[in-house]
Amino acid sequence: MSQAAIKIQPASPILSVNNIEVVYDEVIQVLRGVSLDVPEGEIVTLLGPNGAGKSTTLKAISGLLKTENGEVTKGDITFMGERIDNKNAEDVVRSGLFQVMEGRRIIEDMTSLENLKLGAFTRKDAQINQDIEMVYHYFPRLKERTGLAGYLSGGEQQMLAIGRALMARPKMICLDEPSMGLSPLLVKEVFGIIKKINQDQGITMLLVEQNANYALRAANYGYIIESGKVVLDGTQEQLLNNEDVKEFYLGGGNEERKSFKDLKSYKRRKRWL
Amino acid sequence: MNFELLIQLIVNGLIVGLLYGVVGMCFVLVYKSTQIVNFAQGEFLLVGAWVCWAVLIYLELPFVVGFLLTMAFMAIFGVLLQMIVLRPMIGEPIISVIMITIGLSIFFQALMKWIFGVSAQSYPQVFTTNSIQIFGLNIEAAYLMSTVIALIIMVAFYLFFKHSKYGLAMRATAFDQQIAQSLGISVKQVFAMSWGIAATVSATAGIVIGMVNGVSNSLSLIGIKVFPAVILGGLDSIIGAIVGGLIIGVLENVAEFFDSQYLHVGNMYDIAPFYVLLVILWFKPYGLFGTKDIERI
Numbered sequence: 001m002s003q004a005a006i007k008i009q010p011a012s013p014i015l016s017v018n019n020i021e022v023v024y025d026e027v028i029q030v031l032r033g034v035s036l037d038v039p040e041g042e043i044v045t046l047l048g049p050n051g052a053g054k055s056t057t058l059k060a061i062s063g064l065l066k067t068e069n070g071e072v073t074k075g076d077i078t079f080m081g082e083r084i085d086n087k088n089a090e091d092v093v094r095s096g097l098f099q100v101m102e103g104r105r106i107i108e109d110m111t112s113l114e115n116l117k118l119g120a121f122t123r124k125d126a127q128i129n130q131d132i133e134m135v136y137h138y139f140p141r142l143k144e145r146t147g148l149a150g151y152l153s154g155g156e157q158q159m160l161a162i163g164r165a166l167m168a169r170p171k172m173i174c175l176d177e178p179s180m181g182l183s184p185l186l187v188k189e190v191f192g193i194i195k196k197i198n199q200d201q202g203i204t205m206l207l208v209e210q211n212a213n214y215a216l217r218a219a220n221y222g223y224i225i226e227s228g229k230v231v232l233d234g235t236q237e238q239l240l241n242n243e244d245v246k247e248f249y250l251g252g253g254n255e256e257r258k259s260f261k262d263l264k265s266y267k268r269r270k271r272w273l
Numbered sequence: 274m275n276f277e278l279l280i281q282l283i284v285n286g287l288i289v290g291l292l293y294g295v296v297g298m299c300f301v302l303v304y305k306s307t308q309i310v311n312f313a314q315g316e317f318l319l320v321g322a323w324v325c326w327a328v329l330i331y332l333e334l335p336f337v338v339g340f341l342l343t344m345a346f347m348a349i350f351g352v353l354l355q356m357i358v359l360r361p362m363i364g365e366p367i368i369s370v371i372m373i374t375i376g377l378s379i380f381f382q383a384l385m386k387w388i389f390g391v392s393a394q395s396y397p398q399v400f401t402t403n404s405i406q407i408f409g410l411n412i413e414a415a416y417l418m419s420t421v422i423a424l425i426i427m428v429a430f431y432l433f434f435k436h437s438k439y440g441l442a443m444r445a446t447a448f449d450q451q452i453a454q455s456l457g458i459s460v461k462q463v464f465a466m467s468w469g470i471a472a473t474v475s476a477t478a479g480i481v482i483g484m485v486n487g488v489s490n491s492l493s494l495i496g497i498k499v500f501p502a503v504i505l506g507g508l509d510s511i512i513g514a515i516v517g518g519l520i521i522g523v524l525e526n527v528a529e530f531f532d533s534q535y536l537h538v539g540n541m542y543d544i545a546p547f548y549v550l551l552v553i554l555w556f557k558p559y560g561l562f563g564t565k566d567i568e569r570i
Contacts, residue, residue: 067451093457101455107448118441122457168457
């Protein structure tokens, strides 16, 4: 019932990125005016080719940019009505926005339980043990793996990284390529759980992906970014039915099935920029 | 061969070795979490021992109170040292930071000489008996206390890094600073904490050794002696620091034994650990428990 009530009025954006530019090492400009809105309680995806600036956008939001000598030189980022574009990474986490970095980035020389406990570092309440059970409820196999996290499989490490994010009790989670290096079956499983967490807990998600197919099916809204600019955005249906998106990101398009020869010489005929 | 003396020396070596292990753990703690090789480690012992001495002599406080006051002072001292001197150096070349720690070492040695003079001072009597007989061995009461304290510190280190929130945060920072920040851990806070812990715990060792040998500038030599211990164990291994400390402690005493009985070269007690250091660096540059990719100095 409460779900329906939320759906009636358009959700207000919990995160709003307004025309930001990002420069690395004071000379390399990566983002040239990226704007996006993430409505509360929804899953929004950010798609784009390699080097488009997807991860940079996420790092600008989470404040991790500073650890890589990057800087937001223009524009602003607002999270829950508060400017966060100049905050330290640890303060952004405290304000309720948690980033799961690309490549899982778990602490390999600790056990999975210790990794989960670290996720709750910013919390002071006594419900941490209950939340560990909650994470095991979503990822039952983590409970069986008591050894060092470095020995977990790629999929288990990704589950641990998402579980660790849940331990922080965030309002919003930014996921950077959760499908990276996972088998198709695991990708399906991980996306299923992401969707489930979003529905159960109402945690807003910003999902950066190369796997456009899965990402668009999970998300309510999507942005496509190329060469540091947002080139297209729309709802799930709009993007799934967009001819260009079909051609460039989902494969196929509305044309006749190409022969193998055609595929080999297939060249991209259209660019947005 | 004088077996009784040899066994007595080995026991002494184990006791002193435990203290080396404790100081070595502090050294490793700072190295692991901040990547800084701290050449001012010995001065933590020196400053701690002098402060405790001053508190006991001038304020005439009971030993336990003076000891705890010194601990509190050293914790603040370590944190302030990191915040004022070393924090501005974050991101600078590591060799510059190491030079700063050498500078700090010289500065604090001179400062202690200036304030307390160059002659050794002894602590007021803490225990009613000077030494205790255990299985026919003569063990100084202060050494017995030091063994107990060293073991308590080691267990406390283990519990802290295994179970406490901040211990886990320090390990996470040692593993990868970016991951730590993404979890909401303040890396600066962790750095300050590691210097505070290193200063406090090292001071304990300084006080105990000061109680046996008297307080003087030679205390800072322990900081140098810890090098062979830590390098033997592996620069980034806490267990290695303890094992290395015990080995060096026993070794210098055994070297002293053979020197005084047979060789008569003199001063082997101080020099033997460095011969060992030389040989270790030759054959096992990463130490017994060290990670292979660590920086060599």
